[in-house]
Amino acid sequence: MKLATLRLPEGRTVAVRVDGDTGVETGHADVGELLRAGGLEAAATAEGARHDLAGADLAPVVPRPGKIVCVGLNYRNHILEMGRELPEYPTLFTKFAEALIGPRDEIQLPPESDKIDWEGELAVVLGRPVRRASAEEAEAAIAGYAVLNDVTMRDYQYRTTQWFQGKAWENSTPFGPVLATPDEIPAGAEMVTRLDGEELQRTPIDDLVFGPVDLVRYVSTIFTLQPGDVIATGTPGGVGHARKPARYISAGQTLTTTIDGIGELVNVAVAEQAGAAAPSVGEAARA
Template sequence: MKIAAFSVHSQPHIGVVQEESAISLTLLGGNRFPLCVKTFIEKSEELLPLAESLIEQRDNDDAVFPISDVKILPPIPSPEKIICVGLNYIDHCRETGMEPPASPVIFSKYANAIVGHHDAVEIPINSNEVDFEAELAIVIGKEAKHVSEEDANDYVFGYTIMNDISARDLQFKDGQWSRGKTADTFAPTGPVIVTKDEAGDPHNLSISLELNGEIMQDSNTNNLIFTIPQIISFLSQSMTLRPGDLIATGTPPGVGMGRSPKLWLKDGDRMSITIEKIGTLSNYVKG
């Protein structure tokens, strides 16, 4: 199931995306469904079967909207945590001139960075070297602490797409990555959350990024250095993961800083990230 937050004529809905349609659970189920996707995730054991039943039994199309008629919103606009894994594809390590890490390299973004499908990525006034990074993101489904790798999948609700936008000049000037990674609009996310049953094997999904129609990144999640169970277990030894937390799993090769000459985002650029089983996240750049 592909869960989405969207608005129709400025009215918020939570719903399910099927092909080119958005089905409103808000209209089908009324107050049985929260408008907050994070709350939906917390109650997913009850609400997912209810959603499936209502969609199967609907007898009219009043709750169905063409995707072109809705505004897709960030699925989780204010997660408690946005955790990112750096240097998690070997070829990306090589293009950045860094050695593959012995353990996951962790940094964070904040909620100010979250924007949705078709929203603008804004170039900060203090940066001239803004880069793109296509990433598969894990959506945590229930509280996780001291989780083993063997049990880690039990704590996953599903997956979404994140573009880990990075101001490289700020990132490397500071010596740590926070300021360069979490400027406003630097975490486009969405367009949907695909439940783990529909996603299938998350370690065998094609992942690509197009910039102005040209493919920049083209890989597969089977090239991850640290797997999703390893990442979840590693993090949960130090911090309690909660429903709706987002974990971006790293980017494959092809980013702007790894090219010769280097390629930085500019006003008017358009980016589209496609991950198999999830869909396409598109954003434009505002300078």
């Protein structure tokens, strides 16, 4: 099953089950609310209003996660390209909901940074509360997966040894297009990142040092994970900062991030207007 959050013309959002080219309302305002209400199984048989998904305005699939936990240095090839050793424990940092944009929204390039990089990632979405999870509990707590791009301001990331300030810029992180339940993900699924059609990253999503179950177990040791919380599992090799010469995203370029069985993010980068009022959470400016 696949679920999405649609923005409707009247200014509200709805959670829908994706049936081919149609979105069927589940009775919830968004996929996060659906998960917090324990409505995942009921969504499979929901028969609400129907929406044509062709050209639909998709919000971040979970617009306001309570927690967004991100993992750094978790693909072997990326660790090697950055000149580091394989970690003993996951490297964790966080984002806030203000960073999230929809799968077709514009990425806002802040005027303060000129070293803005791509990082395609598999995102894990929690479906039930879990604390100090066993492997079985962690697996059962995963509602599904989405695509995320951890667009990173490298100059700010490396100002200190703490990465947070390079990772949490508003309206920078595409997330969606759907939540795909685990059965939707094919064996050997790959993630591909492209910039203006040029392939920059291609890696099987199971080449992780710490897989989804490992991450749920580890993070839930620290605090309770709740329905709708998100874990971004890290990026593979091929980032712009590690290239020689380094490459970064410029205004007008299109960043595309795809994972087999889930779908595709397509986001145009635009220059953020300094001093402009910030959009509401997840409501990045659209052309």
